[in-house]
Amino acid sequence: MAAASPAKPNPSPPLPKSGGAISKGYNFASSWEQNAPLTEQQQAAIVSLSNAIAERPFPANLAQEKKAATVGSELSSPRQGDSFGESEAMEAVLVNTNQFYKWFSDLELAMKSETDEKYQQYVNMLTERIQTCDDILRQVDETLELFNELQRQHQTVAVKTKTLHDACDRLLMEKQRLVEFADALRSKLNYFDELENISTNFHSPNMNVGNENFLPLLKRLDECIAYVEGNPQYAESGVYLIKFRQLQSRALGMIRSHVLANFKAVASQVQATIRGNTGSKASISEGVEASVVYVRFKAAAIELKPVLGEIESRASRKEYAQILAECHKLYCEQRLSLIRGIVQQRISEYAKKETLPSLTRAGCAYLVQVCQLEHQLFDHFFPSSAEDVSSLAPLIDPLSTYLYDVLRPRLIHETNIDLLCELVDILKVEVLGEQISRRGESVAGLRPTMERILADVNERLTFRARTHIRDEIANYLPFDEDLDYPAKLERLANSGSETASVDDNVDTYKSWYPPLEKTVSCLSKLYRCLEPTVFTGLAQEAIEVCSFSLQKACKLIARRSSPLDGQLFLIKNLLILREQIAPFDIEFSVTHKELDFSHLLDHLRRILRGQTSLFDWSRSTSLARTLSPRVLESQIDAKKELEKSLKATCEEFIMSITKLVVDPMLSFVTKVTAVRVALTSGGQKQVDSIMSKPIREQAFATPDKVAEIVQRVNDAIKEELPKVVAKMKLYLQNPSTRIILFKPIKTNIMEAHEQVQSLLRAEYTPEEMENVIRWVSAHDLQAQLADFL
Known part of the structure; x- marks a missing residue:
């Protein structure tokens, strides 16, 4: 690959700080150039690019001695106007890659040297500071040692101080306990010391129930007795309790005598006033006597209220309950002696003038008035005991007995069932149901006597009802006109023919057979008067004998007129009887129990024949079993028997x-x-x-x-x-x-x-x-x- 023309480098991120990174980059570039040769067009582009950027200033961070004085600062951005030619570190022009890598290595080495110098300065500074810190730590250790010594001395002083405080607290607590014990001992001894003080006061000649110190002393005596009773473990507590009890008995005896004397004095004053105003005993309803008997008695005995109130407030204790009961009895005795004659005279006047129902009504109303007034007066003296009906029983029972004694002889001789039923209605509805129940506790004391009178009336009514059933129904002897059927019905039909047809009911009761009328009338009267169990027995008996009487009349009519008339007569009257007893809400079934001795004769024969022993108690034929009767039960339902008889007749x-x-x-x-x-x-x-x-x-x-x-x-x-x-x-x-x-x-x-x-x-x-x-x-x-x- 041909070498590219030299060009000025573009701004780039911070250079690597490690030689290993440069070596890797160089190897990568060499390998890349070998494996990816550039085309002529690409090389022309690179040359054009190099020419375009040849005039750009060199990065400011590559300039020597520009930012070397600042320790740890970052590379600054390039500035406008700086030129690559101003840097003394890069005077040579980079022609190829090798020159670039060499330049980059020198640059990195210079930067590394500059960085190490900064860090060395920082290390020196830290070393000086560490030395300073060591000196400070030595001073701190010396200070801490002095502080620890001071703390140990303070701890010693604190322990001694706490020990002193605890000792003081213990002494104070012990002092407090001793004071409390002394106070408790004194408070307990006070109850025993009170014996002499209370005894002296109670035996004083000036002490009486009216004395203002009597009730406080009695209250203190009760407290002493309660304390001694609750602490029998104290020495000589039994002896002190006996002495306290003796004093209490003396005080209660004084109260009883005081109450009795006051009640007697008041009763005597009232009686003298009555005799002075009237000259003789008068009725209680008269204005003067009523005012004297109640108002004067209440005013004269007002001074007893505090004493009686104290007794009632302590009635939960046995001895006070007894003295309270005695006071009730004394009160009732004096009141009874005061009004006995007046009540007796008034009831006697009623008995002379009134009929039995009027006497019962007037006598009960009068006793209700007296009982209510007596209860109000009793409530004035004994407010907490007024709710107890038995408290006034010794007074109310004798007063109500006067009326009972007047009524009973007349009840025994009374034979009129209607009048007896009226008496039951008066007692049950007017007296017990309205007067006594409405007034509540004030007249509740009359209830036992009123119920006793009602029981006597019911007993007499039951007896008379049974007698009526026996005489007027079972043993009824019919007259000729009673058996004159069908002529009797024809006469009744003809008597109403002008205004009604034969089918209309001209006179219902006249067409009934007399025993039937008597049965229905009797049962209708007794239904509201007698108890259900008693009425059930009477109804059972009445229906049974009425049915028998109707059947007997049926036979007589059949012989006298015709069997057809007898049958229709029986059907008619049985239907009426069934219809009339239907409203009675009772059970007509009655169980009869009888004693059967029929087996006794057979057992006696066996004993006489020697077949069994008379004294063999282990066998069923013993004397006890031989002489024991059998109980036979039979249940009779009068209503079912009536239905059966009616069905058979029809x-x-x-x-x-x-x-x-x-x-x-x-x-x-x-x-x-x-x-x-x-x-x-x-x-x-x-x-x-x-x-x-x-x-x-x-x-x-x-x-x-x-x-x-x-x-x-x-x-x-x-x-x-x-x-x-x-x-x-x-x-x-x-x-x-x-x-x-x-x-x-x-x-x-x-x-x-x-x-x-x-x-x-x-x-x-x-x-x-x-x-x-x-x-x-x-x-x-x-x-x-x-x-x-």
């Missing part, structure tokens, strides 16, 4: 009417069935000559005989059945009931005709059925029966 009536109308047809069907059985019996060797004839040739089944049977049935339908329907309308006024009862009769008649019709079609010709027998079609028969109702 079925009996239906069958009797059916037989009355179609009995000839039923007899004919029975005979035909018997003949057919005889004719079809394969086991018979000999058949009667008469029975061997066909049905239509039998004497009872000739067309004329059948026509006679059909005619009898038709006559019964036309004549007897209307009479039955008329009686049904007379006895049963409800059309739906008649329809229900007549429907099975109609069905039975239709079925009897269908059976006979099937027999006739099998045995007789159509001409005989139409012309001789004159059979009525099912459609015509049904239309005929439908006209009856």
Whole structure:
């Protein structure tokens, strides 16, 4: 490859600082020139390019001594106006590549020498600074050693100081504990030291319940007792507790005497005032006496309120609860002595003037008023105890007993069930339900006595109800007019014929059988008065005996009038009874328990025969088991028994009417069935000559005989059945009931005709059925029966 003409180099990046890089570059250039020769055109271009850049200034960083004084500075950019010829380092012109590489190597060496000099200066500077730092470090070490010595001395002083402070704190804490222990010991000893002080005060002749120091001393005594009780481990605590208890008993005794004396004094003042104003005992409702009995008593006993309040506030303790109960008793005794005569006189006045219901109502209202006033007065003295009903029981019970003692003899002799039911309503609704329940706690003390009176009234009412059921229902002896059926119903129907038809209810109760009316009336009165369990038993018994009485009357009417009248009478009254007991919301099922001794005789016989031992307790035949009765239980439901009796009576009536109308047809069907059985019996060797004839040739089944049977049935339908329907309308006024009862009769008649019709079609010709027998079609028969109702 031909050498290119020399040219000025272009600005380029910083030259490599390593000789290895130059060597690699040279090798690469040589190899490149060998492997990639330039064409003539390319060489011409290079020459033109060399000429174009020949006048460009040489790079400023190649100039000698331009920037050598600056350590570590970067190569500056070429400046305008500098020329390559100004550099003293490059005076020769670079002709070829070798010259360029040589020039570049010299340049690199110069730059390297210049760089080493800068770094050497930097190293010298660092060395001086390191030496300075070493001197400083030696000074710091000496200073640190002095500081450590000072720190050790400070630590020693701090330890000594802390030890002194801890010792001072321990001494202060010990002092505080000693002070606290001394205070605690003093506070505990104060409770024991109080014994002498309290004892001296309580035994002082000037000390009484009215003294202003009495209640504080009593409170301090309670505190001492509570403390000694809570610390039984202290020496002689038991002895001190006994002495404190003695002082407490003395104080409570003083309180009791003080309360009693005050209540007695007040009661005496009030009684004297009443006697002075009226001259005799008067009723409590009068203005003067009421004012004196309550207002004066409250004002006179006002000084007791502080003492009674202190007792109530400590009622949680046993001894104070006892003294409080005693105060309640003393109060009730004095109040009772004050108003006993007034209440007794007022109730006696009521008993003389009023009837039993009025006496009960007025007496209860009066006692409610007295009880309410007494509760208000009691609440004034014992506000915390007023909620307890038992607190006023010693006062309220004797007052209410006066009314009970007046009412009970009259209740025992009372026989009127209506009046007894009225008394139950007064006590249950007006007294217990309204007056006592509405006023709440103020009259709650009357509830036990009122409930006791109510229980007596219920007992008497139950007894009278059982007597009424026995005498008026079970043992009722009917009069002739009671059994005059159907004339009785006809008279009632005729009496109302001008304004109502026969189907209307002219007078319902007059048409009832008297035991039925008495049963329904009695049960309706007792239902709201007696407890459900008691009423259930009475209702069971009443319905049972009423049903029996109706059946007995049914038999009498059947013998007197006709079986049809007896059946309709029983159906009518049983339906009424079932309808009337339906509203009672009770269970009519009652379980009866009985003792059965029937097995006792058999066991005794075995013992007498020597078959078992009387003293063999280990076997089932022992004396205990032998003499033990059996408990037999039987459950009777009166409502179900009534339904059963009604159903049986209706079925009996239906069958009797059916037989009355179609009995000839039923007899004919029975005979035909018997003949057919005889004719079809394969086991018979000999058949009667008469029975061997066909049905239509039998004497009872000739067309004329059948026509006679059909005619009898038709006559019964036309004549007897209307009479039955008329009686049904007379006895049963409800059309739906008649329809229900007549429907099975109609069905039975239709079925009897269908059976006979099937027999006739099998045995007789159509001409005989139409012309001789004159059979009525099912459609015509049904239309005929439908006209009856």
